[in-house]
Amino acid sequence: MxxxxxxxxxxxxxxxxSGPHTRRAHSAIIAAAAAVHGVQPEAIERRFHVARAKLPSALATYSNLGLDPGEVRGILDRLDPGPGVxxxxxxxxxxxxxxxxxxxxxxxxxxxxxxxxxxxxxxxxxxxxxxxxxxxxxxxxxxxxxxxxxxxxxxxxxxxxxxxxxxxxxxxxxxxxxxxxxxxxxxxxxxxxxxxxxxxxxxxxxxxxxxxxxxxx
Ligand SMILES: [Mg+2]
Structure with a gap:
């Protein structure tokens, strides 16, 4: 060639x-968004699923939930993917x-x-x-x-x-x-x-x- x-x-x-690491990352981000809004994670999870269907990526959906992309990056960059990857x-x-x-x-x-x-x-x-x-x-x-x-x-x-x-x-x-x-x-x-x-x-x-x-x- x-x-x-x-x-x-x-x-x-x-x-x-996708696997356990995806769920671990998602839970950590949802918990952070719940803390920002002062509501239970379940309420944020419901909003996530509604917004996700209309948006091109999970990252865009997290932004839509009021999380700054830098904050999402920080959460993921500190997270251990754990076993099963x-x-x-x-x-x-x-x-x-x-x-x-x-x-x-x-x-x-x-x-x-x-x-x-x-x-x-x-x-x-x-x-x-x-x-x-x-x-x-x-x-x-x-x-x-x-x-x-x-x-x-x-x-x-x-x-x-x-x-x-x-x-x-x-x-x-x-x-x-x-x-x-x-x-x-x-x-x-x-x-x-x-x-x-x-x-x-x-x-x-x-x-x-x-x-x-x-x-x-
Ligand atoms: Mg992909």
Whole structure:
């Protein structure tokens, strides 16, 4: 492969499925919002579910509940993810395979910096194996704003047409990536990263020549 390329991964529900750590983080944030408003956490939880259906991310929903994004980041950055954090099947092997093909690796997440790194360690994915990590601490507007994607491209010094975004949310991960000219691959519980790996490879590897030159007799 002679062309530089980059694969950007969303973190939660793309490389690391939701689990006990997600509930632990959510409870801590809801408790903080309840304290701000002087009400029971159950009341905030109900408001969260109503607002979440209309908003693109959990982060945006926490802001809607009156929590400053900096406060949410602070809560998560102090939190221990605890046990039970696993990467999606074969994630380590897939990342290693891409590295061996000289494909750059990036994380583009709305999670705050320390929380993202702790999740990666807990899931046995070394943060150092990523060339670029863009977290919500690095941008003024998190996904679905294109700012995080643009920053990843800029930090790896690669054009949008040489990069692919892999994520579990069309509206948050894929639409903004496509708007910049990046490739985009949706993953889900059924169509996981391992299931879609061949498709990902075909998107990041330079195309093979379509015509084989004829030998001169
Ligand atoms: Mg996600």
């Amino acid at each position: 002679n062309q530089k390329s980059l694969v950007c991964f969303d973190l939660e529900d793309t490389l690391i499925p 696993d990467a999606v099947p074969h994630a380590g092997l897939i990342l290693q395979c891409l590295q061996e093909l000289n494909v750059g690796l990036a994380i583009v997440t709305n999670a705050p910096c320390q929380w993202a790194r702790r999740l990666l360690y807990a899931a046995k994915l070394d943060p150092a194996s990523f060339n670029v990590i863009v977290s919500s601490c690095d941008v003024s507007s998190p996904k679905p704003s294109p700012e995080s994607f643009e920053l990843a491209l800029q930090r790896f010094d690669v054009g949008a047409n040489q990069a692919v975004m892999v994520g579990d949310r069309d509206d948050v991960d894929l639409v903004p990536a496509r708007s910049l000219g990046m490739g985009a691959l949706l993953v889900s519980e059924q169509a996981s990263l391992a299931v879609r790996f061949v498709e990902l490879l075909s998107m990041v590897l330079a195309p093979l020549p379509t015509e084989v030159p004829r030998s001169v007799p």
